Amino acid sequence: MEDSMKTKSFKESEEVGLRRGPWTLEEDTLLTNYILHNGEGRWNLVAKSAGLKRNGKSCRLRWLNYLKPDIRRGNLTPQEQLLILELHSKWGNRWSKIAQYLPGRTDNEIKNYWRTRVQKQARQLNIESNSDKFFDAVRSFWVPRLIEKMEQNSFTNCCPQNNNNKSLLPPQSYDSTSTQTYTDISSQNPGLSNIDGSSSSSIFMPDLTTVPHFIDPNTIIDGSMCNQELGGYIPEMEEYYYMGNSDIGTECHVAEAYEDVTQDPMWNMDDIWQFRE
DNA sequence: AAAACAGGCAACCGCTGGCCC
DNA sequence: TGGGCCAGCGGTTGCCTGTTT
Numbered sequence: 001m002e003d004s005m006k007t008k009s010f011k012e013s014e015e016v017g018l019r020r021g022p023w024t025l026e027e028d029t030l031l032t033n034y035i036l037h038n039g040e041g042r043w044n045l046v047a048k049s050a051g052l053k054r055n056g057k058s059c060r061l062r063w064l065n066y067l068k069p070d071i072r073r074g075n076l077t078p079q080e081q082l083l084i085l086e087l088h089s090k091w092g093n094r095w096s097k098i099a100q101y102l103p104g105r106t107d108n109e110i111k112n113y114w115r116t117r118v119q120k121q122a123r124q125l126n127i128e129s130n131s132d133k134f135f136d137a138v139r140s141f142w143v144p145r146l147i148e149k150m151e152q153n154s155f156t157n158c159c160p161q162n163n164n165n166k167s168l169l170p171p172q173s174y175d176s177t178s179t180q181t182y183t184d185i186s187s188q189n190p191g192l193s194n195i196d197g198s199s200s201s202s203i204f205m206p207d208l209t210t211v212p213h214f215i216d217p218n219t220i221i222d223g224s225m226c227n228q229e230l231g232g233y234i235p236e237m238e239e240y241y242y243m244g245n246s247d248i249g250t251e252c253h254v255a256e257a258y259e260d261v262t263q264d265p266m267w268n269m270d271d272i273w274q275f276r277e
Numbered sequence: 278a279a280a281a282c283a284g285g286c287a288a289c290c291g292c293t294g295g296c297c298c
Numbered sequence: 299t300g301g302g303c304c305a306g307c308g309g310t311t312g313c314c315t316g317t318t319t
Contacts, residue, residue, distance in 0.1 A: 020288085020289075022287075022288075023288090057290095058288075058289080061288065061289080065287075065288085066287075108286085108287075108288090109286085112287085115285095116284065
């Protein structure tokens with residue numbers, strides 16, 4: 001960034017007495033309390049009314065990326081990573097659009113993930129992160145390994161329960177108030193037409209019938225709840241979808257155990273790339 | 278133990294497009 | 299219709315923290 005521009009902006013902020021840099025706990029509290037009582041509204045007004053010496057932009061960013069109650073924290077799950085890969089292949093760096101399909105995740109977080117993890121791996125492989133070569137590497141190695149992780153997760157977190165009880169009762173929701181349902185939207189949403197495994201121009205979303213490491217059909221039955229995690233969120237429909245297998249339960253909630261694995265270092269992206277060795 | 282380095286992420290920036298007057 | 303204001307977006311920076319030397 002050009003120094004002169006930076007200096008100018010900084011001076012402008014100083015001239016009107018605006019704070020910059022990291023937010024304090026007190027500022028967070030002021031902003032949160034104000035929004036919870038008055039709603040978001042115009043951000044410049046929010047900043048002023050809340051008694052913050054910040055500009056509206058800064059308040060908006062802080063709220064959307066950090067303070068908003070439904071923000072999810074922790075590592076991205078393999079499911080989320082797959083979805084990001086898929087959606088990025090469709091839309092490129094349209095972070096906010098991609099974020100719409102990952103509830104609780106912010107565009108900033110996804111962008112950071114892409115730059116720090118995906119592009120890092122591309123660099124280490126010495127290939128362009130948007131090149132065909134990289135896409136091939138992702139399709140051939142990354143996706144199967146992510147799916148393998150999901151499979152492990154199925155056995156670790158879901159299947160013991162299901163082995164004891166074959167019922168299709170949904171696991172506990174991570175948000176007990178949520179009534180969001182899963183729907184097979186493979187035939188409903190043209191923008192996601194490839195998620196049912198049919199042929200399409202998409203290169204990332206795992207084809208459940210052809211990806212070599214994918215769970216076998218028997219596992220899908222026994223671990224049906226787990227495998228409904230192979231999906232995403234459709235903002236327009238306010239619904240979750242899962243990929244294919246429309247014969248399994250039509251309503252399901254996100255497993256609580258699912259939250260736990262997001263904290264697990266097993267989801268570290270680096271070990272997914274061990275094929276390099 | 279301390280310095281150097283690298284990675285991750287929060288926050289900032291300028292640009293763009295939509296809305297309103 | 300055009301100008302100003304604002305929110306939202308993607309790109310970039312810089313700080314903090316963990317790791318390595």
